[in-house]
Amino acid sequence: MDEKSISRAVIKRLPRYFRYLGELKDDGVERISSNDLAAKMKTSASQIRQDLNQFGGFGQQGYGYNVKYLYEEIGNILGLNKKHNLILIGAGNLGQALANYVNFEKRGFIIKGIFDKDTAKHGRLIRDIPISPMEEMEQFVKKNDIDIAILTIPKTEAVEAAKILVRYGIKGIWNFAHVDLNVPDDIIVENVHLSESLMELSYKLNSTITGKGE
């Protein structure tokens, strides 16, 4: 399995396969053809086969896909069979929303600690997770084997925080701050820029209304 060659587009589609297969599994479906899966996902069977072939296939001629097996295999590819310890930095509204998502935990992403510079928040709990001062972060990261940090702090603070986190040994950053982080190439950054997503929506609305597109 040569993971180097897996395109970003395929990687972006994997979680969606995982979601559909999880729902099929929960519905008690044991196997599904690429045609049926394609119809459900509003994509093409050849797209599905092509994507999954990049990881070695998984399908059998005349049988289709074993739902539970494929679900687990894609989960493994996505690294969901491993546990990740996370910290969340910034206990504002968005930080609180993320800390309250129990689904992340089900997938193996465990938020171990929350940090905020606001002293009024220190000692408070979000789902049993205490909010601590920023000064305690370094020791916490090292003691709790933290590999991912979630950044829900203003962009003016995020760049510096990212630098510090890298020094503490963090391997991945889930960045909600509206800024590009300047970190070494081996640090994985996944950005969620909400206002950019809203602008894309705006662009599409705008071009639908003015040009009517097609």
Next chain:
Amino acid sequence: MDEKSISRAVIKRLPRYFRYLGELKDDGVERISSNDLAAKMKTSASQIRQDLNQFGGFGQQGYGYNVKYLYEEIGNILGLNKKHNLILIGAGNLGQALANYVNFEKRGFIIKGIFDKDTAKHGRLIRDIPISPMEEMEQFVKKNDIDIAILTIPKTEAVEAAKILVRYGIKGIWNFAHVDLNVPDDIIVENVHLSESLMELSYKLNSTITGKGE
């Protein structure tokens, strides 16, 4: 300007150009070459020229780009020169976080009303915006010329809500529910699937650690 031919990849890059140009403008920079802009954005000058040429150019040989002009033009392409009236459905943690973002308003996205099925929340305000019962949504949408709905409700409720919203005349949906909405083709849906973003991070971490990729 043939907007049909603008690729999704270019559209996805536009908000980032907009962000960098906005920062340059705020810093008092009047003009910038594609080389300098590329260095700042860690991309290539030819990529920038190629992207912007899709909208007719904007640059001048030997001068580069006029920052304020390009900022405004990209804003126009993104439809940010128009005001959009929004409603938010679901006043949970994430909904509250989004309702509190004043930056959306600065870009012309005005949240006019918030709806939730929880009667205990009705009448409460988030930044002067009242939370109302779902039953009042139809009249509100029509009276306030609402064109975008933000969905921050569970996936089990989102599919039905989207159908209703389309019937009320909504043109765009910013969907945070972890489900694909089933709406007509002329309705613009922009999905923010947070757990899929986290899975991408997990995938990349996983392949860095195991395969060391590249």
